[in-house]
Amino acid sequence: MKKKFLIILSVTLILFMQINAKHIEANSAIVDESTVKLRILETTDIHSYLLDYNYEKKKKTIEFGYNRVASLIVQAKKEQRNTLLFDVGDVIKGSPLAEYVASSPMFYSTDIHPAYKSMNLMGYDAATVGNHEFNFGLDFLLNTLMGADFPYTNANIYVDDRNGYEQDDIHFFQPYLLLDKMVVTEKGKMENLKVGVIGLITPITQEWDKEHFKDKLIIKNMRKTAEEIIPQMKKEGADLIIALVHAGLYSDQDYWPKSGNNVRDISKVEGIDVILYGHSHGIFPVKGEKGPKGVNHEKGLINGKPAVQAGNWGNHLGIIDLTLRKKKGKWVIADSKSMAKPIIRIIKKKKISIVSPMPQIEYILSRYQHDTLEYMNSKDLLNHLD
Known part of the structure; x- marks a missing residue:
């Protein structure tokens, strides 16, 4: 009788352990199926066109201006609770306002560049430099970047030690x-x-600004640099890697060599x-356009990687909406949608503003x-701007 009882008890325990194991496994599956909607925003090539003002025509415009794209940023953040905001360079050079700032001694040592006074309102997570950041020299650049409330990163500019x-x-x-971002799941x-x-x-x-780079800095191949550094980022626990x-x-x-120094090559790393890019003042994706092999405008993918380019001077906001799912403890991109959202629409060949300028900016x-316009009256600037 006692032996029979022990057998029944053993069978009961085995069944309980099996059921409990399945319950734990089911709970683990639920945890691993966490879904997060993440919106990534991009500005690029602002060139200190901070206001909706056409300096050449000397009048306001609805076609560009950081104060207008800033309103799109506010809207985009309201639409999605999980957001990241980045800038991809060419901020401090290009407009008459930028020239005025660079010519004024007070900005060199005491004041914050008006571009960063504007951008600091928006809550950027990070940024990278563009080629025009170096036009006014390294000292001006480093002093100016100190005014940004967000970090800068670049991997392929090195100190030239000449050894x-x-x-x-x-x-x-x-x-x-490596940014720790708290997100809310679905x-x-x-x-x-x-x-x-x-x-x-x-x-x-490095060639365009050789007078500022010579014997000071060198720039290495983009793809080779990325291939060296990305594994370290993964090793340090990066769940998602974004290239600016x-x-x-x-x-x-x-430029030669061309291999490894364009976005299509970076997309193969x-x-x-995710890739946010700029420099060429283009827009990606473009509805209805067909790209070369690997470039998918319809899905906003470059060799399968979500990508966006947001034009220039604040005329577009780059938006990538990701659906992330956790599988076996790792986050993967389950779906994505990219768009370069304009600040105007063209209806019956007429340009219509779809956003108001941000009053704080x-x-x-x-x-x-005011000071820039006075400065322009005393200088021939418009023929020397990029």
Whole structure:
């Protein structure tokens, strides 16, 4: 009788353990199926066109201006609770306002650049430099960047130590960032997403600004640099890696070698998940347009990677909407949608504004705009702007 009881007890325990194991496995599956909607926003090539003002025509415009795209940023953030915002370079050079700032001694040492006074309102997560950041020299650049409330990253600009050995070369900027982003899942739970951010720039910058680079800085191949650094970012726990690339879809025509120094090549780097790019003042994706092999305008993909390019001067906001799912403890991109959202629409060949300028930025910049217009009256600027 006692033996029979022990057998029954043993069978009962085995069944209980099997049921419990299945319950634990089911719960694990539920945890692993966490879904997060993440919106990634991009500005690029603002060139200090901070206001909706056409300096050449000397009148306001609805076609560009950071104060207008800033309103799109506010809207885009309201539409999605999980957002990241990045800039992809060419902020501090290009407009008459930028020239005025660079010519004024007070900005060199005491004041914050009006571009960063504006951008600091928007809550950027990170940024990278563009080629025009170097036009006014390294001292001006470094002093100006101190006014940004967000970090900068670039991986392929190095200090030129002139010793002939690449192995000991030191990065000029922080080569990558790891951002801890708290996100809310579709079921309302909090999750920590470790977002890796790497910045890259077209090497032709070194030639265009040789007077500022000579014996000071060198720029290496973008793809080779990324392939060296991405594994380290993964090793340090990056769940999602975003490349901020100040280079076009194609390599700059005057630069050699072209291989490895364009967005299409960067899209082939294993481990890069998302690409935000600029430099060429183009727009990606473009509805109805067909690209070369690997470039899908309809889906906003470049060699299968979600990508966006947001024009220039604040005329578009880059938006990538990701659906992330956790599978076996790792986040993967289940779906994506990319778009370059314009600040105007064209209806019956007429340009219609779809967004109002952000009043806070207009208020902050009113004094600088007044001084810029006075400065323009004393200088022949318009023939010397990029």
